[in-house]
Amino acid sequence: VSDIAADQIYSGGLSNTAEHLILKDSSGNIIDEVDCSSGWFISLNRGESMERMNPAGDGSDSSNWAKNNGVERNGLDANGTPINGTPKAQNSVFIGSGGGDTGVVTSSITLTLSTKIFYPMGDVLGKPSTVQILWNVPTGTVLNLKVFNLKGSSVRILVKNKDINTSQDGSSGVLWDGKDNSGNTLPPGIYIVYLEVLNTDTGKRDVVKKCIVIGRKL
Structure with missing residues (x-):
């Protein structure tokens, strides 16, 4: 270096x-x-x-x-x-460390997952097949939301360059079905939900990450 x-x-x-x-x-x-x-x-x-x-x-x-x-x-x-x-x-x-909490807060940004593990194949009775990903970010920012695997590769882009102009946009979220960008269900394992928020006035970038597990019936 x-x-x-x-x-x-x-x-x-x-x-x-x-x-x-x-x-x-x-x-x-x-x-x-x-x-x-x-x-x-x-x-x-x-x-x-x-x-x-x-x-x-x-x-x-x-x-x-x-x-x-x-x-x-x-x-x-x-x-x-x-x-x-x-x-x-x-x-x-x-x-x-996470402390077992599904929500992570960095400055004025909050990232919350509705569950720690979900089953996209729907093969486990009574368990969620999707995960709701919620954010709370300031207005005047641009938001990107991606999912990475443990190899560091981006497997799903959930939100790209979304302008946060209203408080309603700033407190919102998406539902992820466990599929990649090609529509294929991802294999079981640990994935990283990656929230990036850029302040358009100051140029400051905040990043919040949280782990999510895709499960499958054995």
């Missing part, structure tokens, strides 16, 4: 297939650990970064990792090209 100074330089090399990483303090106490001894959790292309979703979560839990979403990036490579990573900045797939 050409434009961001490193806090520490690691002189060794990392395997392209698997590693078991342990971070210790000066007294030898383990601070953090990522056990990928059976293989890296995420398959990456050259120039992509594997990012931790919840810093407080288990570093050796494969479901707590995803690749950079390609939208939020920080830093340039030796050729001055933006890297697909976020050194010294919040990870692009950051979701926080």
